[in-house]
Amino acid sequence: EAQVTQNPRYLITVTGKKLTVTCSQNMNHEYMSWYRQDPGLGLRQIYYSMNVEVTDKGDVPEGYKVSRKEKRNFPLILESPSPNQTSLYFCASSPGRTGGYEQYFGPGTRLTVT
Amino acid sequence: DAKTTQPTSMDCAEGRAANLPCNHSTISGNEYVYWYRQIHSQGPQYIIHGLKNNETNEMASLIITEDRKSSTLILPHATLRDTAVYYCIVYTISGGYQKVTFGTGTKLQVIP
Numbered sequence: 254e255a256q257v258t259q260n261p262r263y264l265i266t267v268t269g270k271k272l273t274v275t276c277s278q279n280m281n282h283e284y285m286s287w288y289r290q291d292p293g294l295g296l297r298q299i300y301y302s303m304n305v306e307v308t309d310k311g312d313v314p315e316g317y318k319v320s321r322k323e324k325r326n327f328p329l330i331l332e333s334p335s336p337n338q339t340s341l342y343f344c345a346s347s348p349g350r351t352g353g354y355e356q357y358f359g360p361g362t363r364l365t366v367t
Numbered sequence: 368d369a370k371t372t373q374p375t376s377m378d379c380a381e382g383r384a385a386n387l388p389c390n391h392s393t394i395s396g397n398e399y400v401y402w403y404r405q406i407h408s409q410g411p412q413y414i415i416h417g418l419k420n421n422e423t424n425e426m427a428s429l430i431i432t433e434d435r436k437s438s439t440l441i442l443p444h445a446t447l448r449d450t451a452v453y454y455c456i457v458y459t460i461s462g463g464y465q466k467v468t469f470g471t472g473t474k475l476q477v478i479p
Contacts, residue, residue: 295471
């Protein structure tokens with residue numbers, strides 16, 4: 254089944270403890286993105302990647318890191334999480350220049366930082 | 368980057384057509400209009416997209432004005448399962464990079 258998977262789905266952590274949220278897609282998509290969603294603010298793009306080893310900042314990149322070492326994986330890294338990063342996070346992928354730009358979203362990761 | 372404006376909320380009677388408007392007055396010539404919806408806190412779902420011409424698929428129709436400054440998503444026969452937040456977004460593709468700006472969307476409530 255074609256899908257985007259995220260792990261973990263739920264995470265409660267403490268301030269300053271490094272964490273990684275994994276994202277994987279099995280559709281051979283070029284583009285991948287990370288978003289956060291907060292009440293009243295809609296979805297905001299954190300980082301995106303157009304292909305392996307190519308990433309760029311979205312609208313709210315502060316406090317986050319990403320890497321794209323393989324086409325299928327795009328992990329989101331919080332080096333020193335803070336309470337203002339408590340949010341619902343979505344990973345998405347899209348085919349890219351040859352296949353279109355519609356995005357396929359993962360199920361979301363609900364992160365709480367205390 | 369082109370931004371979009373949508374009404375905060377709308378109601379629609381079950382079985383009726385739901386017409387969701389979107390304003391994107393600063394859209395550039397090579398930018399597409401995409402529509403997604405999000406049911407509860409699930410991952411958003413792609414619905415349809417277009418550039419200039421009207422588009423139709425099994426889920427919905429998209430009507431884009433001739434000046435491309437606004438569009439309307441039409442769900443021809445709304446059902447209770449169409450209750451969701453609908454996002455109209457414009458894709459900015461600059462040098463091959465894909466920067467995407469979502470707004471806060473329209474919360475559509477389908478009423479029995």
